[in-house]
Amino acid sequence: MADISNSTQSYSTDMFWTDIQNARTDIQNASEYMTVTTHSLDPSGTTPRSLKSLIFIAVFFTLIVLANIISLGAFLVEKRLRTYNNYLIINLTILDLLIGIGLGIDIEHWYIYRYPFSQNACKVITGIFSGLVNASNINVVVICADRHQAVYDPINHFISRSKRKAIIINSLPWVIGLSFWIGYVTVWEFVVDHDNGSQCTQRFLLSPLTNMIQNSVLFYLPLAIIAVLYVRIFIKIRKTVGRRNNNKSTGLTDLNLSTAKDNEMTSVSVSSTSHTGSFSDIPETGSRDDTMISSSSSRNETKVGNIGQEISTATSHRVESMAEMTKATRTLLLIVIAFVLTWIPISVIALIYSIEPRLIIPGLPIDALIFFSYLQFGNSLLNPISYAMSQPLFRATIIKMFSCKRPSRAN
Template structure:
């Protein structure tokens, strides 16, 4: 395709208007998510730091990349020169990669939490999440700017796509085209789907085997211990988050099954009957010596509180596990729906470039699939709000201008 002489005349059409609407909605929804993190401190937990990183990248996609790419529909072609095209495409691919790597980071974190719950609970921290988020930006920038963008600047070409964009050098060579296709879409797609499948199967198998069933049957000690570890880790996470926020009262159960608060549990430990406390038939019981020697301290405050009552422990862990899986499911579903067309497009381009060019001359499939991929930046904040009621309530509070 040859370049047109002279600047083209803009022609406003419905497609351009739709692109602007999608861009505006993407900016609005991601801005609301980030505003929710700012005003609601309960949202600033370990897992949501990964979500915040993706929201920042998605906000920039809607604020910068979508408006620039929509100009192709306004002018009928790409109006920027080669140098600006290289930087725009490098920045576009960097932002998209940060969003994809963010989803991978969430899946890896949930995978470790599911299969190695104790180690995950001991090592997770806001600092760790921040370093991982910074790493997604560094890796994305290094791949797309320092490798491919520099290559196009040093060795420019005049090959244009049907939409008028300059073809990057990696697309002109089969080995680099296969490598980039795998890095950008195929590899992350397979990795995310694989991790999610393993997590789903693991959680489902654990959910079908409650701890009481494992104790009554002849299951191996290792499988029962694993179930206990999962419940202990999930419960410790919930309890530590409640202590940090100081807005949700920790709930305990005494040996008789009566619900009492944390303060009541500490003050009433001396009054618990010794024979009930020392009952060996109860799995979760307190010894009389521990109750007598208990003293609140900084060490006790920082450690996960002990909860008496097997049913309460299992229920709280189950509720948290369901919320985490719901969030992960919606994020992965949004990724699969929006990135699958782009992955197929890259596979066709890799298999037969001539057939790929013929298809795009008849209809701009490549540009359409690219915008479907851009829409992942719009579906992500919707998935967050659907999965977490607190995010949804905070966003509604902001829209209603309530404090």
């Protein structure tokens, strides 16, 4: 009886570990399949999809590189574009350019049907590339945070603006992105001696929890911060515009009231004069006194007006101009829209895949999976377009560059 019990217990334990191993194998196969399908192969990993797909991806990555090189060229040749706000944009452009260059490995991967380098290189390159992608997303958060300070604390923000501050702020995305992903991919996979396979499959894909973590770090956490900051920026700008409109209407009302009072006083003085005689009957001394009083009053009003104008001018010199604020806010809006539109599809797919892989593989068509996998990098192509749409000087500089005209020097 004891032998039967022991054998049953042993059998149950063996089956338990067998089920775990089968589950791990299924996840490994699903991860391998997902990596393979994103490089235009069928589930067996032997049949190429089409040459058209390869050409499309190659052209797409080339456009990313060219667009960001042109953007850097515009910042280089036009000194007026090198403002504090655009220093943050230049940092984002450099990151997007490096992402486009790094995607060249995917073209080779696609062409030869396997990762072109060794597994050790896979661990290092994947960690660095993921860090750059994450740094690009964090850079959007940094731009949004800087614009938030400019809206809520304009004077201190303007006073503290400098190249040194821009360099410090620009270093944050690099440090955060690279340090996290090199540790999360490179160090971890070297420590556990992870087998990346022929398709360079990452270790975090083998666990739903670790896959959710990387998905949250790449998209959901930056999205949450950006959403909160931008909503606050939008509310503050709306209140400021409404306050200015109210001040304008109040100023017009005061002007009408003062005009009505002046007319009323004039009519009263004319009426009183008509009872005592004509204007020539007024004593000469009285007219001189009135002239002196009105002259003194005019001088006082001029002094008050000059003081008010000086205060207004001094304040305006301590905050960024309305045109600069409008361009910065418009640029941020377009960058945020590009970030959300390009990253939402693949992030939702990755989240569902973390919960239940079978809903994505083979539930989602291969072509759709490939499209959404590369759509996220469209963010690096849309960002330069956003700069051209939001900044007329940037757009004019690019036109002059291609027309071989030398841009005008800064005044």
